[in-house]
Amino acid sequence: MSREAVQAGAPRPKPSFRRRLAFGLTIALGPFLLLEVSLRLYFGLVASAESRRGFATFHGELDVPSRYRPHPYSAYALNPDFVGASGKMHHGADGFRKPSPKEGDDRRLIAALGGSTTYTVKVEEDALTYPAQLELALRDRSKDERIDVLNAGVPGYTTYESVANLAYKVLDRRPALIVVYHGANDLHARRVARYVGDNTGYRKSWGLESRPVFTAMRHCYHCRWLALRFGFKALAFEHYTRHQDELRENPPAALLKEHPPEPYRRNLRYLVRLAQSSGVPTALCTFASNPDFADHYASQPFYVSGFEEMNAVVRQVAEEEGAMLIDVAAELPRERELWFDGVHLTASGAKRKAEIIAKAIHAAPPWNDP
Numbered sequence: 001m002s003r004e005a006v007q008a009g010a011p012r013p014k015p016s017f018r019r020r021l022a023f024g025l026t027i028a029l030g031p032f033l034l035l036e037v038s039l040r041l042y043f044g045l046v047a048s049a050e051s052r053r054g055f056a057t058f059h060g061e062l063d064v065p066s067r068y069r070p071h072p073y074s075a076y077a078l079n080p081d082f083v084g085a086s087g088k089m090h091h092g093a094d095g096f097r098k099p100s101p102k103e104g105d106d107r108r109l110i111a112a113l114g115g116s117t118t119y120t121v122k123v124e125e126d127a128l129t130y131p132a133q134l135e136l137a138l139r140d141r142s143k144d145e146r147i148d149v150l151n152a153g154v155p156g157y158t159t160y161e162s163v164a165n166l167a168y169k170v171l172d173r174r175p176a177l178i179v180v181y182h183g184a185n186d187l188h189a190r191r192v193a194r195y196v197g198d199n200t201g202y203r204k205s206w207g208l209e210s211r212p213v214f215t216a217m218r219h220c221y222h223c224r225w226l227a228l229r230f231g232f233k234a235l236a237f238e239h240y241t242r243h244q245d246e247l248r249e250n251p252p253a254a255l256l257k258e259h260p261p262e263p264y265r266r267n268l269r270y271l272v273r274l275a276q277s278s279g280v281p282t283a284l285c286t287f288a289s290n291p292d293f294a295d296h297y298a299s300q301p302f303y304v305s306g307f308e309e310m311n312a313v314v315r316q317v318a319e320e321e322g323a324m325l326i327d328v329a330a331e332l333p334r335e336r337e338l339w340f341d342g343v344h345l346t347a348s349g350a351k352r353k354a355e356i357i358a359k360a361i362h363a364a365p366p367w368n369d370p
Helices: 003-007 017-046 049-055 131-143 158-174 184-191 212-219 221-229 260-277 303-321 346-363
Strands: 068-071 074-076 108-114 147-153 177-181 282-285 324-326
Touching: 017 049, 049 221, 068 147, 108 131, 108 158, 108 324, 131 147, 147 158, 147 184, 158 177, 158 260, 177 212, 177 260, 177 346, 184 260, 184 303, 212 221, 260 282, 282 303, 282 346, 324 346
Parallel strands: 108 147, 108 177, 177 282, 282 324
Antiparallel strands: 068 074
């Protein structure tokens, strides 16, 4: 249409459908895109370390230190040189929780294997963990400053992962004794719908399921911001390392008969025999729990009966394999101040547990020799 016609008042042509669609999307998505860019700039450049920790619901984001890393043989392991949010929890360069044992041929090293109850996840201060307090208790009893204790516990580990941990990392440290404290995580593994001998019904290689909600939150900060405001919890390492959908909620006690503890029995034997093959004795500990915490899984019938059954397996394997038996479950009191929840201990509880184990070790050869 000519300029003259337009000036004469002729009607303008209608915009094309594509132009109308683009304009509509700009109006509709403009605020969303502006907020998305603003959130990315804020959490990437401006936010405090505490704010980034709260927003980084996925591992390896926003320079937030991750406690865990993928591992080819045990699904995951501790991240070396990790420092917790409080600044009181540390991992050494060797990938074990501190304090790190001394190096030298004259030291007497004890390696404590287990999961979160060995790592002592509910105690922030490294020096107040159960392995650290076990070291102090043994030095005090033996009057021997050469004794060191390695905290080889990793939260979430079952005896499956501890076999790999012992074989590929711990035995290289040339320990004089292995102390095994396992139970809860191997009992969790019996809750799955597909209970198989290699634990693949429970454990998986490091990775997050491709659920739409996870995909949206990973790539859309606006979506995540809204989800967090409505109570979404940060993803734990369990989402990356175990089949969440396989776990039965509130499992019935009858499930224990369907899933007998034979893999647990086998793995304990593997730990004892693997250590013995390197000339290292092993102490097997029964697992202590406290069902008095009504809101914790330890109070459920499945776990109450399951812990009794798992501890019976520990006692039997210790007798059959000639390992030292330390009956922590029978000796650790249920006093409330010792427990953080139904299975995890406070610093005071970790000290009491360490004293029980130190007493048993000190009374057994060769620790009672001058």
